[in-house]
Amino acid sequence: MSKQLHELIFELKAENPTDFPVDFSHFGVVGSGDMEVIIEQKALAGAVRIKIVSPVTGYDEVWRRVLERFVNETGIANASLEINDNNATPVVVSLRLRQALSEIV
Amino acid sequence: MTSKWEKFQQRSFLESNARTRAIGLVDSGSFTELAGPRHRITSPHLPLLGEAVEFDDGIVTGVGMIGKKPVFVASQEGRFIGGSVGEVHGAKLVNIVHLARKSYDKLLTANPDLPEEKRPAVIISFETGGVRLHEANAGLLAHAELMDQFQDCKGKVPIISLIGSRVGCFGGMGFVAAATDVIIMSQFGRLGLTGPEVIEEEMGKDEFDASDRALVYRTTGGRHKYIMGDCNILVEDTITAFRQALQEVLVKPYVEIATMGCIGSLKKVQSQLKLVDLCARVSPKDAKDIWKIAGNDNPDALTDMPLDVFLQTVKHLTNSDQGE
Numbered sequence: 001m002s003k004q005l006h007e008l009i010f011e012l013k014a015e016n017p018t019d020f021p022v023d024f025s026h027f028g029v030v031g032s033g034d035m036e037v038i039i040e041q042k043a044l045a046g047a048v049r050i051k052i053v054s055p056v057t058g059y060d061e062v063w064r065r066v067l068e069r070f071v072n073e074t075g076i077a078n079a080s081l082e083i084n085d086n087n088a089t090p091v092v093v094s095l096r097l098r099q100a101l102s103e104i105v
Numbered sequence: 106m107t108s109k110w111e112k113f114q115q116r117s118f119l120e121s122n123a124r125t126r127a128i129g130l131v132d133s134g135s136f137t138e139l140a141g142p143r144h145r146i147t148s149p150h151l152p153l154l155g156e157a158v159e160f161d162d163g164i165v166t167g168v169g170m171i172g173k174k175p176v177f178v179a180s181q182e183g184r185f186i187g188g189s190v191g192e193v194h195g196a197k198l199v200n201i202v203h204l205a206r207k208s209y210d211k212l213l214t215a216n217p218d219l220p221e222e223k224r225p226a227v228i229i230s231f232e233t234g235g236v237r238l239h240e241a242n243a244g245l246l247a248h249a250e251l252m253d254q255f256q257d258c259k260g261k262v263p264i265i266s267l268i269g270s271r272v273g274c275f276g277g278m279g280f281v282a283a284a285t286d287v288i289i290m291s292q293f294g295r296l297g298l299t300g301p302e303v304i305e306e307e308m309g310k311d312e313f314d315a316s317d318r319a320l321v322y323r324t325t326g327g328r329h330k331y332i333m334g335d336c337n338i339l340v341e342d343t344i345t346a347f348r349q350a351l352q353e354v355l356v357k358p359y360v361e362i363a364t365m366g367c368i369g370s371l372k373k374v375q376s377q378l379k380l381v382d383l384c385a386r387v388s389p390k391d392a393k394d395i396w397k398i399a400g401n402d403n404p405d406a407l408t409d410m411p412l413d414v415f416l417q418t419v420k421h422l423t424n425s426d427q428g429e
Contacts, residue, residue, distance in 0.1 A: 003154060003155025003156075004152065004153070004155045005151075005152040005155060005156070005157070005158070024143055026141075026142040026143070026160070029122055029123075029159070029182055029184045029185060030157050030158070030159040030184075030185050031184035031185065032184075034184070036142070036159060036160060038142060038143075038145075038160065053157070053158065054157065055155050055156060055157050082145075084147075084157055084158055084159055084160060085157060086157035087157075
């Protein structure tokens with residue numbers, strides 16, 4: 001089986017949604033064990049759409065849990081996230097997503 | 106409340122990512138990124154190899170101002186596949202230089218008397234191992250195209266290299282940097298052709314021990330390059346230090362900037378050939394042998410002394426040192 005990049009898409013909704021406040025934002029570097037993320041406003045009736053592009057497979061459920069926690073804890077809503085992942089651990093993913101939000105003044 | 110840009114100024118250049126460097130080197134708030142993450146121009150080749158992509162393909166390009174001067178910026182991200190040059194990365198690098206030269210032509214056609222302080226310049230923050238092997242042909246082509254753009258810039262647009270990041274500037278990009286007008290480094294910057302690990306792999310640990318950090322820095326680091334004359338200016342490891350050195354260079358007349366490079370005249374070629382003769386005669390075992398020849402009586406002390414002391418006391422290798 002040849003190597004390829006895999007795509008995962010999740011659509012989640014926070015319990016207490018807060019609309020994402022800026023048009024476009026970007027954070028991170030796709031280093032080994034790291035990831036970058038683009039977060040943009042997108043009208044999704046309060047939901048969040050997250051696309052992950054990654055060389056790693058078999059971690060769908062881990063991604064879901066990390067992302068659900070992130071969405072519920074931050075309340076991020078009406079946003080589209082695009083992640084380029086390079087083998088980041090759940091801890092790193094959590095950290096980077098939160099850092100991405102904290103960069104938005 | 107300190108702005109982001111102001112905070113960047115005191116940051117370690119070595120620790121700063123490509124975007125931070127690009128934003129911090131030009132005037133506050135002046136940087137506009139071109140072909141950035143928003144445009145998502147990712148590598149078309151990496152996915153086929155199952156390799157992760159980056160929205161900017163490992164390079165930040167754009168325009169900012171330094172005083173009244175439009176500055177075309179390229180800043181490489183060493184953490185993305187070693188800052189290596191792939192197709193998109195290469196195209197961005199080539200095209201930002203091309204854009205600078207086109208802007209020069211446009212500005213000077215509209216106003217032939219445009220003062221130097223308003224004429225464009227190119228700055229490149231190198232952090233790269235050279236060609237990205239996954240995209241080797243495209244990477245190599247980009248090196249050639251970039252050298253071609255440099256030629257088009259001669260007589261028009263000064264090109265300044267800044268080398269002070271973790272990966273250093275190696276591979277084909279080493280000679281590309283050597284083809285620019287001015288090289289500003291920090292002592293943590295490294296500049297060379299074949300990287301230390303590759304030398305060790307090819308020639309063995311006895312020839313070159315890549316894990317010997319002191320050796321690596323004596324051979325390719327900023328202080329050695331400064332003694333050899335491969336780098337023009339050595340600065341402290343902060344964004345503001347690099348920025349200040351850049352400002353000092355950019356106020357010089359272009360005719361002066363154009364003389365500061367390593368190559369570009371018969372005299373300079375002859376100087377390089379003399380250096381080859383010197384090495385053949387002396388057979389140096391270590392950079393310190395050359396430092397001594399350059400007139401530094403205590404070469405061992407040069408590596409650790411504070412930068413300001415180093416700059417005051419160090420002797421450069423000159424033409425007369427290389428002489429008969």
